[in-house]
Amino acid sequence: MSNTNKLYVLIIGILVLTQSCRSLKNTTVESKSSEIILYQNGNEKIIPNGTKSIAINKDEFSLRFYNKKYNSETEKYYATQIGAFLELNDLEKIKVGMKTQDLPCFELGSGMAPDSSGKYESLIFNNSGHHYLNYENTDSKRLNLLGTEKEYRKLEFEIKRLYFDNKDIPMKEIELSAFYLAILIDENLNGIIDKDELTKLTVEIK
Known part of the structure; x- marks a missing residue:
């Protein structure tokens, strides 16, 4: 040649x-499951990775995020799990590398039942339970579907009231100065809190 x-x-x-x-x-x-968004008063704000605290007004707000489709037929149970706490100490117990089964708030069976509407009508504070948030179809959903991006769905968890001390309190009447959230999206469904699957936030109320 x-x-x-x-x-x-x-x-x-x-x-x-x-x-x-x-x-x-x-x-x-590209995975988008670590992107958490705060929506309040018509404004959408991406919460940068590594952020430890956010501030909100005494108004209704939403948490928006991306996840894959929850599919009961194929046993692909993609869900966003959110624990809400009144004490920082309870939030600090949750760490990357832990098994969800070792945490009372995320262990199997700790997903709290939604209201009769099929959704959570309030953000519920419970050290031994979490909001189990998924979207399968228009008939089976606990979230609002905002759009799709390849295999991901943009979803919204609306929060109009807070429930604690056996009281359901509208956001306008909240007297708390802060509360704490652990947002877990187990993207590989392995039951372990891997890096970039957990967002821990202090929510300051102004």
């Missing part, structure tokens, strides 16, 4: 390899 033909074959090989890598890159879906 002449040097010219060898060069031609080499160039073709490089082009094919480059195209293959580009195609592979295009088919990869």
